[in-house]
Amino acid sequence: MKRIVIHEEYCMGCRLCEIHCLVQHSKSKQIIKAYKGEFPKPLPRVLVEEQGYLSFALQCRHCEDAPCLEACMTGSLHRDAETGAVICHEDKCVGCWMCIMVCPLGVIARRREGKKAASKCDLCAGEKIPVCVQHCPNEAITFEER
Amino acid sequence: MVKTKYLIIGNSIAAVNAVEAIREIDRHGSLCLVSDEPYHTYSRPLISYYLGNKVEEEALLYRPDYFYDLNKVQAFLGDKVVSLNCREKQVVLEDKTYIQFEKLLLATGGSAIMPQMPGQNLAGVFTFTTLDDAQRVKKFIATHQVKKAVVIGGGLIGLKVTEALVALNIQVTIIELADRILSATFDRTASRIIERALKGIGCACLTNTTVKEIRQGEEDGRVGSVVLKDESQIECQMVIVAVGVRPRVDLAREAGISLGRGILVDEYLKTSVEDIYAAGDAVEAYDLIAKMPRPVAILPTAAKQGRIAGYNMAGGRKVYEGSIPMNSVELAGIPTISVGLTDPAMLADVDRRNSLEIIQDYRERESIYKKIVLEDNRIVGVILVNKIDRAGIYTGLIKDRVDVAYFREYLLKDDFGLLSLPREYRKHMVIGQGIEI
Numbered sequence: 001m002k003r004i005v006i007h008e009e010y011c012m013g014c015r016l017c018e019i020h021c022l023v024q025h026s027k028s029k030q031i032i033k034a035y036k037g038e039f040p041k042p043l044p045r046v047l048v049e050e051q052g053y054l055s056f057a058l059q060c061r062h063c064e065d066a067p068c069l070e071a072c073m074t075g076s077l078h079r080d081a082e083t084g085a086v087i088c089h090e091d092k093c094v095g096c097w098m099c100i101m102v103c104p105l106g107v108i109a110r111r112r113e114g115k116k117a118a119s120k121c122d123l124c125a126g127e128k129i130p131v132c133v134q135h136c137p138n139e140a141i142t143f144e145e146r
Numbered sequence: 147m148v149k150t151k152y153l154i155i156g157n158s159i160a161a162v163n164a165v166e167a168i169r170e171i172d173r174h175g176s177l178c179l180v181s182d183e184p185y186h187t188y189s190r191p192l193i194s195y196y197l198g199n200k201v202e203e204e205a206l207l208y209r210p211d212y213f214y215d216l217n218k219v220q221a222f223l224g225d226k227v228v229s230l231n232c233r234e235k236q237v238v239l240e241d242k243t244y245i246q247f248e249k250l251l252l253a254t255g256g257s258a259i260m261p262q263m264p265g266q267n268l269a270g271v272f273t274f275t276t277l278d279d280a281q282r283v284k285k286f287i288a289t290h291q292v293k294k295a296v297v298i299g300g301g302l303i304g305l306k307v308t309e310a311l312v313a314l315n316i317q318v319t320i321i322e323l324a325d326r327i328l329s330a331t332f333d334r335t336a337s338r339i340i341e342r343a344l345k346g347i348g349c350a351c352l353t354n355t356t357v358k359e360i361r362q363g364e365e366d367g368r369v370g371s372v373v374l375k376d377e378s379q380i381e382c383q384m385v386i387v388a389v390g391v392r393p394r395v396d397l398a399r400e401a402g403i404s405l406g407r408g409i410l411v412d413e414y415l416k417t418s419v420e421d422i423y424a425a426g427d428a429v430e431a432y433d434l435i436a437k438m439p440r441p442v443a444i445l446p447t448a449a450k451q452g453r454i455a456g457y458n459m460a461g462g463r464k465v466y467e468g469s470i471p472m473n474s475v476e477l478a479g480i481p482t483i484s485v486g487l488t489d490p491a492m493l494a495d496v497d498r499r500n501s502l503e504i505i506q507d508y509r510e511r512e513s514i515y516k517k518i519v520l521e522d523n524r525i526v527g528v529i530l531v532n533k534i535d536r537a538g539i540y541t542g543l544i545k546d547r548v549d550v551a552y553f554r555e556y557l558l559k560d561d562f563g564l565l566s567l568p569r570e571y572r573k574h575m576v577i578g579q580g581i582e583i
Contacts, residue, residue: 006576049565070449073191075208094195101474101483104542
């Protein structure tokens with residue numbers, strides 16, 4: 001399947017990936033509305049970790065043996081048969097946070113505003129290339145067949 | 147007589163995951179599934195959400211309604227296996243159907259423990275593990291306008307029921323035998339935080355005590371009160387007994403399959419009988435933290451065991467590496483996660499207990515608590531209260547037995563992340579599935 005590959009040596013920590021991810025997963029898909037006017041507030045599904053000069057963008061790896069799929073008690077987390085991506089059916093999720101307990105990368109976030117639900121990377125279902133990759137100015141994340 | 151390649155007894159988490167694993171390897175081999183419950187694959191942990199009106203009945207489904215068709219499963223729902231003949235590889239159902247199998251999975255789950263006490267058969271006394279239980283409780287509450295309830299058992303099930311009852315405006319008293327609630331999964335500090343929060347939403351927690359008798363009220367045959375061991379009496383119209391669950395092993399026992407506290411399995415999840423496997427809450431598998439075989443009745447374990455047993459039934463050869471007890475549960479609005487060995491004080495092995503190290507961060511005013519238990523510089527247990535984000539990083543370190551000596555000062559920081567981990571391990575984690583960092 002096509003996956004997001006992380007190249008930490010090229011990441012400058014600009015966090016544009018987080019911004020574009022948040023906007024992409026908002027209702028309006030417009031940056032100002034997404035940041036200021038939406039409830040529940042949309043969350044970025046990519047996380048930039050940074051310390052001094054070292055930084056990298058991290059999102060769900062869509063693991064082959066995904067522990068979150070096994071821990072999900074509602075069945076809301078599932079693997080998309082076509083893309084192989086691990087997707088959360090947010091309407092069905094009750095926010096038990098079992099997935100957060102088992103994800104070794106810590107890339108599932110809690111949506112706490114409005115209806116509780118797990119929030120995670122969906123590889124921008126519908127987009128050819130995930131928006132974080134599209135907008136990374138330094139190719140610190142790339143989308144490749146692996 | 148029905149003949150099938152694969153037979154699965156059970157229809158919950160382990161069974162469903164076994165079906166999916168079998169189908170990853172064998173698309174067409176005949177597959178039958180038998181369950182004594184008449185329902186589609188529902189999720190048991192959701193029944194407290196259902197009781198508290200947080201989810202509708204349809205939302206209890208663990209898999210879409212086309213699950214059986216998609217996976218070519220012949221499902222016998224609401225039918226019970228009455229006997230298993232290992233030598234003939236045959237089971238008999240209650241309706242006299244005979245099923246002959248090549249490979250069998252026992253995913254019979256657990257059943258609620260009901261301690262003997264006077265009054266236990268009164269109307270209004272319930273256990274709480276199945277959808278039927280939840281529906282009976284729901285109906286009873288609606289019919290009899292329950293205002294006060296007693297929950298016996300301050301474990302996870304008892305407290306999730308409590309939360310649901312509170313949402314229905316019922317006043318709950320929790321009766322716990324130990325000196326604190328959640329004694330099996332938490333330490334003293336974490337228990338106290340939750341106890342305080344439960345009191346905050348109007349519940350009473352009575353510890354170090356037990357119900358010795360349930361008495362009927364004025365209404366004939368219905369609960370009116372409970373009597374505690376110190377003779378004090380608590381008025382209530384309903385009692386929920388949630389003192390624990392035990393592996394359901396009757397069928398395996400009668401068939402002569404080896405048992406411990408649950409069905410004994412080898413590392414491939416095969417029982418003592420060739421071609422018969424077992425998975426889920428019915429099983430006693432190796433517990434990586436307790437370092438001995440022990441039933442660990444949690445959902446992720448059931449799913450993982452189901453998957454592995456399914457693979458192996460279909461000709462794969464995957465090893466089950468062992469269980470790590472863990473729970474994620476939100477109680478009275480406080481999210482909590484506990485993994486592994488959380489309270490060294492509970493350990494019987496004194497040498498081991500003394501070799502453990504604890505690091506913690508307790509911010510009492512904010513009810514934030516983070517505790518990490520270390521053994522030889524490796525994490526063996528974690529408790530997180532209120533700050534649970536990225537908890538799985540710890541779980542991963544426990545599972546992979548990573549030496550944390552070089553970054554232990556970062557472990558409790560609020561921004562602890564992959565960046566704090568050694569570069570090699572971090573690479574291994576993201577490369578794991580063929581991805582480079």
